[in-house]
Amino acid sequence: QVRLQESGPGLVKPSETLSLTCTVSGASISSYDWHWFRQLPGKGLEWIAHISYSATTDYNPSLNSRVTISVDTSTNQVSLKLYSVTNADTAVYYCARGGGGWGQGTLVTVSS
């Protein structure tokens, strides 16, 4: 069974960089595509970024090039960096396997 666990700082100050990690167990990270999504408080779902099994990346243009997705095969983790955060980036962030399950999510609050 594939399990995904997001981890992050919980609280980030405006203008700083948000760094999130998704630890994958039960599957080799290099065998699948991976995504990051987010859900703003009380709102719907937004796709952020995608990395393929061959390390091709794809980003939501609404984030204005503020985001980077990467994988670390040595630790079986998928990472997301979101630069220059604002209050509008406060959300629950989820990682997901392409066409598969999602992690439980991690709440990130942007506040000074």
Add this chain to the structure above:
Amino acid sequence: EIVLTQSPGTLSLSPGERATLSCGSSQSVSSYLAWYQQRPGQAPRLLIYGASTRATGIPDRFRGSGSGTDFILTISRLEPEDFAVYYCQQYGSSPYTFGPGTKVDVK
């Protein structure tokens, strides 16, 4: 960017009833359409991908249909755990977008 619409916004039904949820796309996504269920406080759960293929472990009371721009999710007989919000998502064209959701609540 492809815009997805969902109707109705809220569907009020009783356990045992049939639920029919619609998802429309601003342009064709072929069969690159998924349905998710989200219960309060939980992560979304993949129900259907490829417009009509049930994900692993999804009961057969969930059925997806459609292609192109019009899609339907049918829940044949609502169980208590089915009362939740349902989202459609297209993954045929980046950015991969979601519909606003349909809430299925207890009548």
